[in-house]
Amino acid sequence: MPTQKVVSLGVHPRRSRTGFRFRYVVLAGFLCWGAYVYFYVQVPILRTQAAEQKTLGLQISQADHQVTVLNRHIDALHTYKYIASIAEQKYHLIAPGEVLFTTSSSAGS
Numbered sequence: 001m002p003t004q005k006v007v008s009l010g011v012h013p014r015r016s017r018t019g020f021r022f023r024y025v026v027l028a029g030f031l032c033w034g035a036y037v038y039f040y041v042q043v044p045i046l047r048t049q050a051a052e053q054k055t056l057g058l059q060i061s062q063a064d065h066q067v068t069v070l071n072r073h074i075d076a077l078h079t080y081k082y083i084a085s086i087a088e089q090k091y092h093l094i095a096p097g098e099v100l101f102t103t104s105s106s107a108g109s
Contacts (some may be wrong), residue, residue, distance in 0.1 A: 076082040087093040094100045 084095060092100070
């Protein structure tokens with residue numbers, strides 16, 4: 001004789017709706033916590049980082065300007081005329097064949 005299997009239809013006693021409501025309360029609490037963390041923790045951090053980024057961008061642009069000025073100075077150092085003018089101004093040197101003289105603009109003389 002074949003054995004018969006008894007199939008259960010999964011009829012359970014009716015669950016109370018408190019578990020269903022509890023799930024929504026937990027979800028609402030989690031969303032409120034997330035909103036609090038975003039608005040009172042993350043937003044101030046983001047604002048300070050944006051201000052810091054702005055100041056760092058300004059410092060980078062100033063450094064780039066200084067690099068271009070120094071590159072121009074380096075290029076000028078490779079010319080004979082610029083080296084001669086620095087030697088004349090700082091060290092009072094003259095080229096061969098030049099005569100060094102100074103004028104004084106004193107009011108008494």
